[in-house]
Amino acid sequence: MTKLTAAITAIGGYVPEYILTNKELEQMVNTSDEWIQERTGITERRILKGDRASSDMAVEALKDLFAKTQTRPEDIELIICATVSPDYVHPATASIIADKIGAKNAWGFDLSAACSGFLFALNTGSKFIESGAHKKVLVIGVDKMSCRIDYEDRNTCILFGDGAGAVLLEPNKEGYGILDSELKTDGSGRQFLLQKAGGSHYHTSIDTVMNKEHFVYQEGKTVFKFAVKGMADITDMVMKRNGLTGGSIAFLVPHQANKRIIDATAERAGLPPEKVMLNIQKYGNTTCATIPLCLWDYEKQLKKGDNLMFAAFGGGFSWGAIYVKWAYNSQ
Ligand code: UT7
Numbered sequence: 001m002t003k004l005t006a007a008i009t010a011i012g013g014y015v016p017e018y019i020l021t022n023k024e025l026e027q028m029v030n031t032s033d034e035w036i037q038e039r040t041g042i043t044e045r046r047i048l049k050g051d052r053a054s055s056d057m058a059v060e061a062l063k064d065l066f067a068k069t070q071t072r073p074e075d076i077e078l079i080i081c082a083t084v085s086p087d088y089v090h091p092a093t094a095s096i097i098a099d100k101i102g103a104k105n106a107w108g109f110d111l112s113a114a115c116s117g118f119l120f121a122l123n124t125g126s127k128f129i130e131s132g133a134h135k136k137v138l139v140i141g142v143d144k145m146s147c148r149i150d151y152e153d154r155n156t157c158i159l160f161g162d163g164a165g166a167v168l169l170e171p172n173k174e175g176y177g178i179l180d181s182e183l184k185t186d187g188s189g190r191q192f193l194l195q196k197a198g199g200s201h202y203h204t205s206i207d208t209v210m211n212k213e214h215f216v217y218q219e220g221k222t223v224f225k226f227a228v229k230g231m232a233d234i235t236d237m238v239m240k241r242n243g244l245t246g247g248s249i250a251f252l253v254p255h256q257a258n259k260r261i262i263d264a265t266a267e268r269a270g271l272p273p274e275k276v277m278l279n280i281q282k283y284g285n286t287t288c289a290t291i292p293l294c295l296w297d298y299e300k301q302l303k304k305g306d307n308l309m310f311a312a313f314g315g316g317f318s319w320g321a322i323y324v325k326w327a328y329n330s331q
Pocket of ligand 1: 223
């Protein structure tokens with residue numbers, strides 16, 4: 001029997017219009033364009049202005065996706081939305097997105113795995129395709145990080161941006177799509193990157209608001225150390241398991257948290273810079289949206305049969321790598 005795999009058959013993306021530059025951040029906190037570029041690789045990031053939420057960015061990304069495929073919203077059976085900035089604590093942003101796009105026949109849920117959220121969601125979505133349960137699954141990575149950031153904290157405000165990316169998964173019988181994955185969680189790292197208040201552990205109060213405990217807190221140096229090792233090790237493991245080398249991979253598609261982490265992963269994988277997707281310079285770290293936004297930016301360069309290695313590391317800790325054989329030539 002031919003094995004059923006889950007292929008990515010369309011991509012959509014969206015970034016807000018407003019550009020927050022390093023120069024503007026120089027006016028807000030004690031930092032410099034030079035420091036930010038040198039330590040992170042970021043030049044600018046996008047910020048969602050006005051009364052708009054994560055679901056609104058996801059809807060824009062999906063409009064872009066549907067314009068590129070014959071699939072209609074009512075054909076979608078499942079929507080998985082990876083995010084750390086849902087519209088509400090509940091209900092799930094996936095159900096709001098389904099309503100806004102008219103996906104009347106879909107069920108859906110949100111998935112929380114910090115910066116590894118898109119990889120975890122992609123792996124989850126692929127199982128519904130491989131099992132034969134569904135034929136059309138949307139996997140979305142979206143974050144409005146600007147609502148989680150203290151713009152007086154130079155340790156974090158320079159890093160993050162807003163954006164959304166989405167892929168359509170469909171069954172494939174020719175060996176294209178998601179071919180292997182390795183995903184990891186280690187909750188003992190939770191204190192190094194988190195939003196301290198607002199959950200059931202430490203619920204919202206006047207004090208938590210006054211103490212700014214609803215913003216992203218990160219011990220950057222510690223996370224950096226774990227991220228460099230975690231992302232490089234897991235990428236290496238999935239490559240070796242599938243007989244892949246730097247020569248046989250078309251692109252590394254890394255989570256965009258810090259260019260130095262990306263460079264270390266690429267070097268370990270034996271990949272030259274031209275084989276590494278990079279857009280951190282213009283979007284910063286959009287958390288769950290970084291990987292689909294890379295695919296969105298590089299879609300025209302991808303060819304059917306290309307071997308892609310997705311890799312991420314994030315809060316939790318959570319990390320992983322996914323091997324994808326690209327399924328189509330873009331128009
Ligand atoms: O996506 C989820 C996973 N997250 C990550 O992977 C992020 C991992 N961490 C990082 O990317 C880096 O640790 C950062 C970019 C956050 C920080 O870079 P770093 O090279 O680790 O800097 P540092 O925290 O060790 O700080 C070095 C110096 C400190 O000054 P002193 O103590 O040496 O005098 C900081 O106070 O740089 C200072 N500093 C800044 N200076 C100018 C920290 N932030 C800034 C800033 N502008 N924005």
